[in-house]
Amino acid sequence: MNQRETLKVNELGHLEIGGVDCNCLREQYGTPLYVMDQDYIENICKVYADTLNAEYGEGMIAYASKAFSCLEIYRIVNKMGIGADSVSAGELFTANKAGFPMQKICFHGNNKSKSELKLALDYGVGYIVIDSYTEADDLETLCEQKNITQKVLIRTNPGVEAHTHHFVQTAKIDSKFGFSIESGDAENIVKYVNSKERLNLVGLHCHIGSQIFEEKSFILAIEKMTDFYKHLSDKYGIKFSVLNLGGGFGIWYADGDAKKTCNQYADYIKTIANSLKDCIAKKGLNKPYLILEPGRSIVGEAGITLYTAGRIKEIKGIKNYISIDGGMFDNPRYALYQAKYSVESALKMNAPKTVKYSIAGKCCESGDIIAEDVMLPQVNEGDLIAVLSTGAYNYSMASNYNRNFIPPVVMVKDGASRYIVKPQTFEDLIRNDI
Ligand code: LLP
Secondary structure, three states: OOOOOOEOOOOOOOOEOOOOOOOOOOOOOOOOEEEEEEEHHHHHHHHHHHHHHHHHOOOOEEEEEEHOOOOOHHHHHHHHEEEEOOOHHHHHHHHHHHHOOOOHHHEEEOOOOHHHHHHHHOOOOOOOEEEOOOHHHHHHHHHHHHHHEEEEEEEEEEEOOOOOOOOHHHOOOOOOOOOEEEOOOHHHHHHHHOOOOOOOEEEEEEEOEEEEEOOOHHHHHHHHHHHHHHHHHHOOOOOOOEEEOOEOOOOOOOOOOOOOHHHHHHHHHHHHHHHHHHHHHHEEEOEEEEEEOOEEEHHHHOOOEEEEEEEEEEEEOOOEEEEEEOOOOOOOHHHOOOOOOOOOOOOOOOOOEEEEEEEEEOOOOOOEEEEEEEEEOOOOOEEEEEEEEEOOOOHHHHHHHHHOOOEEEEEEEEOOOEEEEEOOOHHHHHHOOO
């Protein structure tokens, strides 16, 4: 476990998060339950914003809200003074409802519809990140209709192959995202968008992937992006004032991943800031306003999921399954990416881990697994199971598969807890059924 003051084992040998014993959380809210640690989120937002400011200067941390989106998270990140990245009308709507300052939003997506673009303009989002020619055309038309100009970036692909699961790599040459710099596609769309009356092309965006630990991947992306800025400046006199380098910082999930404190996570930002400063100095570029879009590293380790152990199946000499009251409907990441998780028996944290288990969900699918081959103390039906680092891309990717309820989300801080997403009901399941 990557222990911290707000995630630790208490004197009863129970897992405690945000000063609340997980046993109390189970008694008050039941399981399955997502629990989020507010201090962690606030702390890392602050550390990221302060580091960007101290090491680089002008810029913005834009929380990638696809990692975990609900009204309260937009309120919290806004309170911490950072911006956001949104990718759909639904995320924009949620942010706006939460009173988020929409000019601090970057709106992304490889297939934004006209109505999504219109909504973004109506809300006054800060930056729209263009990912196709026809999108640029549609946006120009919509801006004409509203008689406004819109700040835009273009999503580019610097061709950096980051070491992560191929489903979350985004800047390979064959990616569905962005325009390749290497092939000349990026140069062509820059010229195209730059000629649009209503589109104020202020810079470029790239995002090389997610769950990336190697800082050299980010450094390589910076090299390529600044080379391209220099090329555009030399050849066309285009001088950009903004650079958005996306997110992607790797976090701790399980053994083998580096354990970092919030301050150590800020090293990603330091490295990026320093490498960018070096590159612009070397290449004689103007210092761009730097946008970074971390999602996973802001909420991932802040979250845990609590489950109750149900049926336990021992296949002699082969495998021991613990079936839990959740599964791929609240956490599809093993099924999608073979993602690794740490699992704990939350009320027996000090007991020796003597038995190897696989944690299975309750969906009617063999692939509905949360973790394979984890060591735990002997588990009995009714035991409380905690899966760690579930704050990112769990709730946001949850579904009602098999007509299971998406678990509620509870926020904990200073020994107190409260719902931020309430439990679903049977009525919710049939709400839109006709
Ligand atoms: N910016 C852009 C344009 C992105 O596409 C993403 C993530 C981010 C920022 C934030 O990246 P982060 O800091 O969270 O790594 N569902 C997958 C992750 C997909 C990430 C998609 N884009 C998972 O569960 O691992």
